[in-house]
Amino acid sequence: MDEFARIRYWTEGRQSTALLQEQGVVLGIGDDAAIVETPPSVAGGELQWLMAVDTMVETVHFSDATMEAFDIGWKALAANISDIAAMGGEPRHALVSISAPPAWEPARISRLYDGLFACANAYGVAIVGGDTTSAPLHMVVSVTVMGTVTAGAAIRRAGAAPGDAVFVTGPAGMAAAGLHALLAAAAARAPLPQSASALVQAHQRPAPSVRAARMLAARGTITSLNDISDGLASEAWEIAEASGVALALRESLLPRSGSMTAYAHSCGEDPLNWILYGGEDYMLLGTIAAADAQAAKAELAAAGLPMYLIGEVEAGPAGVALIRDFAERGSGKLAEPQREALAKRGYNHFGN
Amino acid sequence: MDEFARIRYWTEGRQSTALLQEQGVVLGIGDDAAIVETPPSVAGGELQWLMAVDTMVETVHFSDATMEAFDIGWKALAANISDIAAMGGEPRHALVSISAPPAWEPARISRLYDGLFACANAYGVAIVGGDTTSAPLHMVVSVTVMGTVTAGAAIRRAGAAPGDAVFVTGPAGMAAAGLHALLAAAAARAPLPQSASALVQAHQRPAPSVRAARMLAARGTITSLNDISDGLASEAWEIAEASGVALALRESLLPRSGSMTAYAHSCGEDPLNWILYGGEDYMLLGTIAAADAQAAKAELAAAGLPMYLIGEVEAGPAGVALIRDFAERGSGKLAEPQREALAKRGYNHFGN
Numbered sequence: 001m002d003e004f005a006r007i008r009y010w011t012e013g014r015q016s017t018a019l020l021q022e023q024g025v026v027l028g029i030g031d032d033a034a035i036v037e038t039p040p041s042v043a044g045g046e047l048q049w050l051m052a053v054d055t056m057v058e059t060v061h062f063s064d065a066t067m068e069a070f071d072i073g074w075k076a077l078a079a080n081i082s083d084i085a086a087m088g089g090e091p092r093h094a095l096v097s098i099s100a101p102p103a104w105e106p107a108r109i110s111r112l113y114d115g116l117f118a119c120a121n122a123y124g125v126a127i128v129g130g131d132t133t134s135a136p137l138h139m140v141v142s143v144t145v146m147g148t149v150t151a152g153a154a155i156r157r158a159g160a161a162p163g164d165a166v167f168v169t170g171p172a173g174m175a176a177a178g179l180h181a182l183l184a185a186a187a188a189r190a191p192l193p194q195s196a197s198a199l200v201q202a203h204q205r206p207a208p209s210v211r212a213a214r215m216l217a218a219r220g221t222i223t224s225l226n227d228i229s230d231g232l233a234s235e236a237w238e239i240a241e242a243s244g245v246a247l248a249l250r251e252s253l254l255p256r257s258g259s260m261t262a263y264a265h266s267c268g269e270d271p272l273n274w275i276l277y278g279g280e281d282y283m284l285l286g287t288i289a290a291a292d293a294q295a296a297k298a299e300l301a302a303a304g305l306p307m308y309l310i311g312e313v314e315a316g317p318a319g320v321a322l323i324r325d326f327a328e329r330g331s332g333k334l335a336e337p338q339r340e341a342l343a344k345r346g347y348n349h350f351g352n
Numbered sequence: 353m354d355e356f357a358r359i360r361y362w363t364e365g366r367q368s369t370a371l372l373q374e375q376g377v378v379l380g381i382g383d384d385a386a387i388v389e390t391p392p393s394v395a396g397g398e399l400q401w402l403m404a405v406d407t408m409v410e411t412v413h414f415s416d417a418t419m420e421a422f423d424i425g426w427k428a429l430a431a432n433i434s435d436i437a438a439m440g441g442e443p444r445h446a447l448v449s450i451s452a453p454p455a456w457e458p459a460r461i462s463r464l465y466d467g468l469f470a471c472a473n474a475y476g477v478a479i480v481g482g483d484t485t486s487a488p489l490h491m492v493v494s495v496t497v498m499g500t501v502t503a504g505a506a507i508r509r510a511g512a513a514p515g516d517a518v519f520v521t522g523p524a525g526m527a528a529a530g531l532h533a534l535l536a537a538a539a540a541r542a543p544l545p546q547s548a549s550a551l552v553q554a555h556q557r558p559a560p561s562v563r564a565a566r567m568l569a570a571r572g573t574i575t576s577l578n579d580i581s582d583g584l585a586s587e588a589w590e591i592a593e594a595s596g597v598a599l600a601l602r603e604s605l606l607p608r609s610g611s612m613t614a615y616a617h618s619c620g621e622d623p624l625n626w627i628l629y630g631g632e633d634y635m636l637l638g639t640i641a642a643a644d645a646q647a648a649k650a651e652l653a654a655a656g657l658p659m660y661l662i663g664e665v666e667a668g669p670a671g672v673a674l675i676r677d678f679a680e681r682g683s684g685k686l687a688e689p690q691r692e693a694l695a696k697r698g699y700n701h702f703g704n
Contacts, residue, residue, distance in 0.1 A: 227384065
């Protein structure tokens with residue numbers, strides 16, 4: 001098979017004509033560039049386009065011990081869809097660049113595309129083009145996603161104001177715990193504990209919060225929004241710095257996954273560390289006008305989507321504090337609250 | 353420096369506010385996604401968006417022997433700009449993903465960004481976002497470019513019709529010769545011959561044919577268009593297959609760079625091989641209604657841009673033929689023309 005035959009083998013017939021039409025795809029994979037137009041469902045009004053790229057590198061973001069080819073494809077696209085969601089936008093089109101080393105035979109690359117297209121079809125995203133190259137040793141997958149938002153309606157990091165409520169749309173730390181479980185099992189050459197399956201799923205097949213983001217964005221009261229792919233503390237810092245405010249998070253209000261907490265205790269890890277600094281979670285962290293916080297929470301709950309109010313925005317200087325008000329386990333009462341500054345760190349690709 | 357500080361160090365203050373405004377950039381580097389809108393200069397009429405991605409991998413597309421960091425950045429963007437030009441479009445926005453191994457210290461990465469921004473500013477492209485990750489051993493640079501075209505005006509591969517003229521906008525093969533010169537000099541630990549400097553430039557800092565493409569596209573008579581990054585023969589095959597026609601190219605009409613031909617002879621290589629199969633050139637190959645071919649050529653010439661009419665489109669089946677009518681050197685007359693089928697091969701990343 002030559003390069004073009006392989007690209008056809010990997011990509012042909014993977015998406016319905018209906019999906020491609022719905023997303024305004026004029027010309028997809030195969031020419032110098034893809035052509036897209038404003039999707040037919042967009043009624044009047046000016047659109048703006050959102051663009052984001054995310055890259056996953058073998059040994060840095062995944063290895064044979066942590067992810068199968070399908071998962072890699074799924075997650076590479078999911079991470080990008082999450083970036084569009086975190087702007088309040090609708091993800092529509094994707095380009096996929098794959099640099100494959102010789103050890104990745106075409107069938108394995110095809111499973112990676114299985115994961116990419118499964119995620120694309122689950123979220124209604126049209127894969128419209130890409131590039132395939134060889135690589136010497138390590139697989140690199142880079143995905144670009146384009147989306148749309150009504151002009152002026154994108155939610156940035158910079159709008160949080162003192163008095164706003166801080167929210168998160170799910171329990172952070174599960175992906176970090178899942179990664180820990182995968183690496184521990186590989187090191188011990190032991191099977192994964194059954195109890196870790198939801199954690200492993202969180203690491204391998206994250207579900208970007210598109211629906212929650214769209215519902216929240218439509219309310220018009222969200223003042224800042226991030227996904228928490230770099231970790232809760234780091235993303236809170238980004239909002240704080242961009243907005244020139246301080247975020248005060250209450251430890252007692254941070255949602256905790258039961259399986260994550262149990263798994264952390266079983267291996268002597270601190271669950272709070274994973275919650276704050278774990279990263280690779282794809283829930284949303286944001287701020288909302290306090291007056292609308294409960295109504296927003298109720299709207300999401302009615303759709304089966306969680307939303308947790310975890311703190312308040314305070315006047316600057318920029319910073320993130322954790323109010324340590326969590327009860328000692330078994331004590332039956334709240335501890336005396338202590339205010340602690342959170343480090344501005346998270347998952348950092350340059351290791352410092 | 354943490355990751356965000358490094359991104360600022362690499363990217364801050366690199367482009368003028370005027371350029372960003374002209375390209376409709378609402379929000380650039382720094383949030384989950386970039387926001388762009390229809391550029392203010394676009395007057396009425398429906399736009400379509402063009403999207404393309406190209407990836408360059410250390411050891412596959414470049415090495416210490418062939419390109420400096422500046423060149424890598426320049427070429428990674430130039431290759432993408434060329435893809436947008438080859439659709440008849442206007443390149444506008446770019447996302448840059450860089451996966452850097454430890455051996456690439458921040459100052460070297462900064463020189464790569466120097467090249468990226470030099471190319472971006474030369475072509476008026478706004479760099480609006482990206483991703484930076486680490487990599488174990490080899491640098492990988494992936495660039496996505498978005499551009500616009502008037503709705504319906506994009507030029508695909510599939511429109512070539514029998515009777516059309518085939519054209520190319522410059523002499524192919526220079527980049528392949530430049531690469532040969534670079535590798536030969538490195539192997540011999542010898543300096544590059546002065547005579548190879550234009551060839552090396554063609555390999556390291558290709559100039560995408562945006563102006564020529566825009567002028568040609570505006571005529572409305574171009575029936576297919578490709579850049580020749582995969583080699584003249586391969587790109588001719590793509591047009592032939594997409595259009596269901598045969599392309600007959602005349603050897604005597606193929607433009608030849610004097611320095612390329614001289615360099616090829618000096619090292620016992622066949623210049624025609626580089627012209628047909630060399631790849632990594634960024635001229636345009638296309639087809640045009642025969643009645644408009646001379647007028648198009650004259651218009652480009654008036655702007656100082658070359659255009660060579662190199663053959664004809666014939667009825668299918670799909671294929672590419674070379675009419676061997678080139679004079680023996682020094683014989684003073686044309687050889688008896690022979691028709692030869694050209695192989696469907698070019699620069700193939702999977703090596704077959």
